[in-house]
Amino acid sequence: MTNPHGSFIWYELMTSDPDGAARFYGAVVGWTVAAHGDAGAPGGVDYRLIGRSDGGHAGGVLALDADMIAGGARPGWLGYLYTPDVDGAIAAITADGGTVHMSASDLPVGRIAMLADPQGAPFYVMNPIPPEGAGDAPADVFSTTEAQHVRWNELATSDPDAAIGFYQKHFGWGQEGAMDMGALGQYRFLQHGGAMIGAVMPLMEGYPVPAWTFYIGVDDIDRAVAAVTANGGRVASGPHEIPGGEFSANGVDPQGAAFGLVGPRKG
Template identity: 40%
Template sequence: MVEKTGYEPGTPCWVDLTTPDVEGAARFYSGLFGWEVVDQGPEFGGYRMCHLRGRPVAGLGPAQDPGIPPNWTSYVSVTDADVATKAITAAGGQVFVEPMDIPGSGRMAIFADPAGAAFGVWQAGEFAGAGLVTEPGALCWNELMTRHPEAANSFYQAVFGWEPERQAMGEADYTTWSLAGQQMAGMMPMDDNWPPEVPPHWLAYFAVEDADATVADAAGLGGQVSVPPTDIPVGRFAVVSDPAGAAFGIVRMNPTTTD
């Protein structure tokens, strides 16, 4: 079990789901990952915390705008959400949700990078972020899909200080971003094989014990398979969507990857 009590600035620290069907999402993800989904009460607008082994691992919330498609949002820890907002807009990002306080928890904001991929920042108060990572059923990786990788490198380096390192992965160059020698996130360029209507986006990955079995379970719970289980250098991964259409990744990491 990899427990977390805090995150250094520039580290992905949380993910949450925006969906038109919170009840359906709670059933799907609790069935898939074994999460205990807890309603935070009317003062939090129907937001629910998902726990695994007694620790928070993700959030679920209703869409505030009916035009927003179901999606997972990745959040990066920052010291000051207002300062981060200035840095993000100066680097060409767009503000979707201005910095706002979450009572008793912290301060958050949501943005889009210059290509349109949405992400959030989290200024911790009493709540630091995910209390469990890299274990089966918990967040283990965040990955940007974009048609403009060079612009993304410049943007995320300017905003979070992430340093890119490229490596060949099939016919594409995969980028791993690091900060102070620690891997933070990844980036995969979107080529002509991607449907033009699919926008740039961040994809959250959850660790699993068996990628094939998890994909079968997701399909049995009403999910759809976008990328079937596939071997990659770090393990075996797949991309699926929940019944409402929100995409996420799952990966069974090789033992040497988690040592």
């Protein structure tokens, strides 16, 4: 894999209703989610790929079964960070106060584990096995400019300084620049692989626990926001103009997973 260590290489929606989620994100974003889970998925889980209009993949959908829900799993989005050494990452992260939510395991697509940073925000680490014929092609689920890709990764956390230091140390991220939000504190920008990939902000009212929010690129922010409410979701905030002239919004899908949207205003 040619992605640098610490890159976001996959995004996963955990949901109680994959068919409902497919209809929702199809209308809002333009994605196509497979109608059925992969019959070869380990443990018989219902796991479906998210397809983009350009033929690539935007991530996957994991159907939460009764056992997962009984164990505390809830609808939500998670990101996968690339590491060539999953077990080494687990050891280093737990030594620095992180926790293991799912131990390392080998899947047909690679070795993965689910962890949480010291403040409690969950994420996956993964050393993937490229699909047959893909060679060393980089994962392209994240893009700073393209619709139907995640375009921004935002961490709300109880300790921004500690969180920034953690991701700098373990994933090689940079932190330069910030936007003053007044009484809400600083919105501090993150860089990786020569690009601005997101930001860290203080945990605010409405964010019960530290968590990542992923902003999905759309072709028209007003069309997408209208589609959220028309298809059973809820708009939590926005659209708000952001630096550069585009707009962002936050929402909750019909199953309860929080997400963000970002794109131009065409009206």
